[in-house]
């Protein structure tokens with residue numbers, strides 16, 4: 001099965017990428033052509049059930065993609081270079097994951113029950129939309145969030161509680177949407193057409209308090225702990241300012257008075 005992303009949000013609209021894919025061909029492991037059938041959605045079935053595939057080829061009509069994506073909305077016209085890059089980048093990602101059907105824009109808690117997260121501060125209710133979930137034949141999940149900027153996507157951004165989003169998505173995909181068992185989580189850096197160094201499965205972190213967090217389950221515990229702390233701090237009115245790495249930006253409106261802050 002060859003699976004393409006159906007669409008990706010950009011600017012104010014969405015683009016169905018699979019309509020730019022043409023001339024899909026396949027060969028079995030002996031180099032003989034196999035039957036290619038377009039299925040519903042961005043999927044192509046290649047060969048008969050159980051037939052081994054040796055090669056899949058397809059072409060992307062890049063000229064058409066650029067033409068149509070770039071004229072998709074006013075916001076798109078303002079970012080010509082970026083949008084063509086976005087298209088190449090998403091195809092690059094799919095190249096490495098053709099055997100894993102993708103679920104795109106998976107909503108959780110947007111209608112009906114929210115995601116319920118048990119924390120030290122009590123139950124926290126969350127909702128959101130997951131850019132992409134891959135599910136393999138064993139029911140293992142890889143959760144992906146597309147990022148246009150590439151800052152704060154290192155492991156320490158998870159370890160130090162600045163980048164919690166993908167873990168929440170993983171909890172929602174596994175526990176609430178019941179799509180399978182979470183085994184991987186990553187941010188896809190669109191401009192670099194590559195994955196982030198922050199990978200949930202690679203987490204191996206010992207906090208200052210001596211608590212060890214490892215892998216996707218450790219990431220879930222870590223994120224519960226951080227969210228619980230943040231919510232408890234908000235409830236106590238603790239909004240103490242913390243200068244960012246590299247110093248405070250000149251445009252921060254709190255620059256002249258934040259140093260006077262004292263916790264209640």
Ligand code: SF4
Nearest residue numbers: 241243248252255258
């Ligand atoms: S000046 Fe702004 S950025 Fe710097 S610590 Fe204060 S609030 Fe934070």
